[in-house]
Amino acid sequence: MTEKILILDFGSQYTQLIARAVREANVYCEIIPYHKKFEIDASLKGIILSGSPFSVNEEKAPVVDIADFITKVPVLGVCYGAQLTAKVFGGRVEKSNKREYGRAMMQKHINDVLLHNVSDMSQVWMSHSDSIKELPEGFEVLATTASIPVAAFRRINNNNDTHSLYGLQFHPEVYHSAEGKKILQNFLVNVCGCSQDWTPAHFVTDTVEQLKKQIGNRKVIMALSGGVDSTVAATLIHKAIGSNLFGIFVDNGVLRKNEFQQVLDTYNKIGLNVKGVDAKQRFYDEFKGKTDPEAKRKVIGKLFIDVFQEEAHKLEGIEMLGQGTIYPDVIESISVHGPSVTIKSHHNVGGLPEKMHLQLVEPLRFLFKDEVRRVGKELGIPDEMLGRHPFPGPGLAIRILGEVTEEKVELLQDADHVYINGLREHNLYNSIWQAGAILLPVKSVGVMGDERTYEYTLALRAVTSVDGMTADWAHLPYDFLAHISNEIINNVKGINRVVYDISSKPPATIEWE
Numbered sequence: 290m291t292e293k294i295l296i297l298d299f300g301s302q303y304t305q306l307i308a309r310a311v312r313e314a315n316v317y318c319e320i321i322p323y324h325k326k327f328e329i330d331a332s333l334k335g336i337i338l339s340g341s342p343f344s345v346n347e348e349k350a351p352v353v354d355i356a357d358f359i360t361k362v363p364v365l366g367v368c369y370g371a372q373l374t375a376k377v378f379g380g381r382v383e384k385s386n387k388r389e390y391g392r393a394m395m396q397k398h399i400n401d402v403l404l405h406n407v408s409d410m411s412q413v414w415m416s417h418s419d420s421i422k423e424l425p426e427g428f429e430v431l432a433t434t435a436s437i438p439v440a441a442f443r444r445i446n447n448n449n450d451t452h453s454l455y456g457l458q459f460h461p462e463v464y465h466s467a468e469g470k471k472i473l474q475n476f477l478v479n480v481c482g483c484s485q486d487w488t489p490a491h492f493v494t495d496t497v498e499q500l501k502k503q504i505g506n507r508k509v510i511m512a513l514s515g516g517v518d519s520t521v522a523a524t525l526i527h528k529a530i531g532s533n534l535f536g537i538f539v540d541n542g543v544l545r546k547n548e549f550q551q552v553l554d555t556y557n558k559i560g561l562n563v564k565g566v567d568a569k570q571r572f573y574d575e576f577k578g579k580t581d582p583e584a585k586r587k588v589i590g591k592l593f594i595d596v597f598q599e600e601a602h603k604l605e606g607i608e609m610l611g612q613g614t615i616y617p618d619v620i621e622s623i624s625v626h627g628p629s630v631t632i633k634s635h636h637n638v639g640g641l642p643e644k645m646h647l648q649l650v651e652p653l654r655f656l657f658k659d660e661v662r663r664v665g666k667e668l669g670i671p672d673e674m675l676g677r678h679p680f681p682g683p684g685l686a687i688r689i690l691g692e693v694t695e696e697k698v699e700l701l702q703d704a705d706h707v708y709i710n711g712l713r714e715h716n717l718y719n720s721i722w723q724a725g726a727i728l729l730p731v732k733s734v735g736v737m738g739d740e741r742t743y744e745y746t747l748a749l750r751a752v753t754s755v756d757g758m759t760a761d762w763a764h765l766p767y768d769f770l771a772h773i774s775n776e777i778i779n780n781v782k783g784i785n786r787v788v789y790d791i792s793s794k795p796p797a798t799i800e801w802e
Contacts, residue, residue, distance in 0.1 A: 296319070589682070
């Protein structure tokens, strides 16, 4: 049975970072909304309460039954979680004179197991407008800062009926808390007794066994894209059921240059059972007259389902659908306080499971992107496929602003090919999370030799990120940008101007549409 930590989410922007820090310590964890009911069984080793945009003193502030939790497992409250702990046990939490945000130096007062091997003065990151002014009876301060009387605390445990209860006013999960991950690891190991055995090899063994039980002798169909997620998911399912997995790879006309054949060749090497379907022209016909980003996404989603269904009907006895869903997709679809605003429609295979009456198989639904890559390495998937940058489901259709035509696709494929190859040749590709070229619906005057040109503008995009939730623009060297601009303009007829996008996410998204 895999050991587990539960993170109860109160809506903090940092909740995923807590999960990532726990996973980095080789301990499995899940995030659930604070109000969702859950079973406490032998696999659960502890609970972490996240931060929140709420104040604990608001009328509708989220509340959970911490007193009940600690009768079963240890609990750690972070920021809002710490303030909630103090308040529900009878302490005093009040609005601070000023919002405390940014770096602070934490001074350790008691050498508790939670702060084992943490420096006496350690930099932490604060982000709160309330402060714990008075701890409840039976609690004690572990650490303070110059402006915070309670930076870390614990409940003094005088009986054997309850487990340990801790609170941290700061955010140990963020990069700026210098020893924050050490504190979290202390909670996991010293307090919860986690054995830290959740590794890629462990995940592969467990998942293949679970898939064998889940699938049995049934047949699974899966849409493959050539991306890391679908490839790793397919390889896991293949390890469990062999030739009972049927992969479909559709050329929707907006893949990268030569990608269709290259991906099929790689799948063949891995030993996956995959059929390639050339549907380019059908997609180009449907794109005619469509300029709105959502309309283009819907064309791809609907037509993909049509093509996929046609292929599925050629096979007999298919009962299940494999998908490469990963954890950020799952988390983003579960709102803590009801449905969130749709920024853009999801590019996954939409309503296929319902339409085709298929049961879903999602072996990666609890993994972050970097964990998927580590699992892929464990499975022996080639580095060139594991190291590929993420590529959007709608492909180049959302990197061509305005109407998508076959001519524009070829133009962008050629320019993108020059750009991506240039990143590889200059050893920049692996230091970037995602890169791509965007064809703008803007023409400008240029001059080549004695000729006046009036051609398209191309934008280059490159970002650094850990999991795509936030991203910063990559600071590519000027000489590289100058070289690539010349290469594109000289070799791709139809483009005479190249610009570089220096927007971060947020406020911009990684893709332009």
